[in-house]
Amino acid sequence: MNETATAGKLYVMGVGPGASDLITVRAARILSELDVIYTPTGKKGARSLAHAIIEEYLSPNTQVCTYHFLMKADIAAKQAVWDEVAQALKEEVANGRKVGFITLGDPMLFSTWVFLLQRLVSQQMTSPSWLEIVPGITSFSAIAAASAMPLAMEDQTLAVIACTASETVLEQALLNHDCIVLMKIYSRFPLIRDLLQRHNLLEHALMMADATLPTEQGWHNLAALPLSEKEGMQGLSYFSTILVNKNWPLSR
Numbered sequence: 001m002n003e004t005a006t007a008g009k010l011y012v013m014g015v016g017p018g019a020s021d022l023i024t025v026r027a028a029r030i031l032s033e034l035d036v037i038y039t040p041t042g043k044k045g046a047r048s049l050a051h052a053i054i055e056e057y058l059s060p061n062t063q064v065c066t067y068h069f070l071m072k073a074d075i076a077a078k079q080a081v082w083d084e085v086a087q088a089l090k091e092e093v094a095n096g097r098k099v100g101f102i103t104l105g106d107p108m109l110f111s112t113w114v115f116l117l118q119r120l121v122s123q124q125m126t127s128p129s130w131l132e133i134v135p136g137i138t139s140f141s142a143i144a145a146a147s148a149m150p151l152a153m154e155d156q157t158l159a160v161i162a163c164t165a166s167e168t169v170l171e172q173a174l175l176n177h178d179c180i181v182l183m184k185i186y187s188r189f190p191l192i193r194d195l196l197q198r199h200n201l202l203e204h205a206l207m208m209a210d211a212t213l214p215t216e217q218g219w220h221n222l223a224a225l226p227l228s229e230k231e232g233m234q235g236l237s238y239f240s241t242i243l244v245n246k247n248w249p250l251s252r
Contacts, residue, residue: 009130010099013027013103038065082119103136110162110183189236211241
C-alpha cells in the first residue's frame, strides 16, 4: 500500500480487562471519530466482549464489522482468517477511512492482533505511518490493583507465562522468578495448583476470573481452596489468571 497516497489510518486499541471505564482517554477519543471498527469474537455468532466494553464511546455513524477468530482450529484455518482480516484492514485504509481494531487487554500481549501486524508491516518490520497502536490495561494489572498485591518490587524479576506452556516451562518460571503471572489457566488449574503446592507457593498466590466484569470471582488464598472446589475448577472462565509474589504472603 502506498503510504503517501492515502489519508486513511488504522488505530489498534487495547480496551482493557472488561470494565468500560478502564479504557484510556486516547482510545475513547479515537473511538468517537472512527468510520469503521473491526471487533473480534471467539465464538461464531457470539457478541464481541471487546465491542460491548467500548460501545458507549462509538459514534452512531461508525460501521461495525465483527470477525470470528478461530480459537480451536488447525493453523491453516487460523491463518486464512488472519489473512482475510489483514487484507480488509489494508483496503479500508487505502480507501481513506479511519479504521479501528480492538482487542481485550493490551494489543501487544497474547493478542490475535500480533498475527495481523505480521501481515501489515514491511519486511524490515517497521511500523507504517498509517498505523497507531494504543496500549491497554492488562488483566493482571487490574487484578494486582484490586487485590493490593504488588506485581514486582525493587530488584524482583517478573515472568508472564501462558499456561498452555509445558509443565517443565511452568515449573522453571516458578523456580527462577520472584513474581509470576499465570494466564490462560482455565483448563489446567489442577496442574497449576499442584505445582504451586509442590514449591510452597500457595500462600503467595491469588486467582481471579473475569476481572472487573460483573461476573468477577476471586480466590485470595489458594491454600485454603477445598479439594471439592479444586475439582470443580475444570469449568473456570477463559479469563482466569493467577498472580504469585514470593515476598508477599497473602495471609499478612
